[in-house]
Amino acid sequence: MPKKISLTQYLVEQQREHGRIPSQLRLLIEVVARACKHIAIAVNKGALGDVMGSAGSENVQGEVQKKLDIISNEVLIEANEWGGHLAAMASEEMDTIHVVPNRYPQGEYLLLFDPLDGSSNIDVNVSIGTIFSVLKKVGHHHGVDESDFLQAGKNQVAAGYCIYGSQTMLVLTVGDGVAMFTLDREMGSWVLTSENVQIPADTKEFAINMSNQRHWAPPVTRYIDECLQGKDGPRGKDFNMRWVASMVADVHRILSRGGVFMYPWDKREPEKAGKLRLLYEANPMSFLVEQAGGMATNGRQRIMDLQPTRLHERVAVFLGSKNEVERATAYHAESDA
Ligand SMILES: O=P(O)(O)OC[C@H]1O[C@](O)(COP(=O)(O)O)[C@@H](O)[C@@H]1O
Numbered sequence: 001m002p003k004k005i006s007l008t009q010y011l012v013e014q015q016r017e018h019g020r021i022p023s024q025l026r027l028l029i030e031v032v033a034r035a036c037k038h039i040a041i042a043v044n045k046g047a048l049g050d051v052m053g054s055a056g057s058e059n060v061q062g063e064v065q066k067k068l069d070i071i072s073n074e075v076l077i078e079a080n081e082w083g084g085h086l087a088a089m090a091s092e093e094m095d096t097i098h099v100v101p102n103r104y105p106q107g108e109y110l111l112l113f114d115p116l117d118g119s120s121n122i123d124v125n126v127s128i129g130t131i132f133s134v135l136k137k138v139g140h141h142h143g144v145d146e147s148d149f150l151q152a153g154k155n156q157v158a159a160g161y162c163i164y165g166s167q168t169m170l171v172l173t174v175g176d177g178v179a180m181f182t183l184d185r186e187m188g189s190w191v192l193t194s195e196n197v198q199i200p201a202d203t204k205e206f207a208i209n210m211s212n213q214r215h216w217a218p219p220v221t222r223y224i225d226e227c228l229q230g231k232d233g234p235r236g237k238d239f240n241m242r243w244v245a246s247m248v249a250d251v252h253r254i255l256s257r258g259g260v261f262m263y264p265w266d267k268r269e270p271e272k273a274g275k276l277r278l279l280y281e282a283n284p285m286s287f288l289v290e291q292a293g294g295m296a297t298n299g300r301q302r303i304m305d306l307q308p309t310r311l312h313e314r315v316a317v318f319l320g321s322k323n324e325v326e327r328a329t330a331y332h333a334e335s336d337a
């Protein structure tokens with residue numbers, strides 16, 4: 001285990017040694033981490049805190065909102081809006097962007113989040129999380145609008161997630177590797193528990209929602225079929241399968257021991273590129289995975305190169321151990337040719 005330093009100490013060190021993080025960005029990350037601590041407390045209260053179940057409303061994507069989706073969204077907005085680091089925020093749970101009201105000081109950063117990821121797992125006591133991504137406002141036009149958020153993932157200056165699981169952890173990149181912090185509840189602090197996280201290039205574990213098999217495109221069917229044939233098939237090894245149905249938990253496992261995660265396009269709703277959201281889920285997770293030596297594509301292109309055209313844009317996702325993502329991506333190219 002690395003030396004026991006707090007999130008603040010880690011960020012100050014990053015700032016001092018690498019000149020990577022401007023103070024504004026450091027403070028912004030600390031505010032997000034504090035908000036996640038509040039969400040963790042609400043999550044843990046469960047039925048005792050009136051946080052379970054549906055809120056009876058729908059988000060812009062037509063998904064039923066859980067109470068915790070809404071609570072988490074509010075916690076993140078309230079924590080961040082007066083800090084002076086941000087110009088605006090965008091969230092999976094809000095139709096349009098939330099511009100920092102002009103009674104508060106304005107900053108130059110843009111914060112994007114999936115306030116509560118894995119909503120279907122809230123009521124069954126399985127790991128859930130919060131995913132966030134930080135961009136810098138580019139261009140010198142006055143004010144801020146939705147177009148400021150439509151930047152490729154490679155422009156992210158920080159990204160991470162908090163996982164509310166058997167431990168509460170914060171996983172972060174500021175573009176210099178991936179660090180993991182564990183919440184010490186008694187002390188109320190985030191303690192660095194792993195550094196320079198690396199995803200092994202090879203794996204024997206895949207994650208996909210198999211119930212969608214009949215809707216997949218041929219390259220995905222081919223890739224999974226070959227895994228399923230195990231030792232006797234072309235891959236020459238047996239594979240294991242995991243599917244938590246919380247992207248945060250599936251990605252956390254991959255960062256911890258390798259693996260490949262897929263949420264491909266499928267025929268159920270052919271006009272949708274995928275289920276997951278480019279700006280709130282795919283980009284931040286791709287940044288972390290690449291920083292840990294892994295790879296992330298939409299089957300054809302690097303996710304972080306994609307130019308978003310809409311705030312709530314969806315994308316197909318293949319991420320994790322490099323050799324597996326390369327293979328799945330190559331199968332798409334072969335099938336296209
Ligand atoms: O219901 P499915 O098809 O298993 O989908 C699970 C996927 O949906 C998600 O829950 C979507 O996230 P939200 O809970 O934020 O809508 C991912 O975390 C997960 O990978």
Ligand SMILES: [Mg+2]
Pocket residue numbers: 114116117118247281
């Ligand atoms: Mg999500």
Ligand SMILES: [Mg+2]
Pocket residue numbers: 069092114115116117118119
């Ligand atoms: Mg969500």
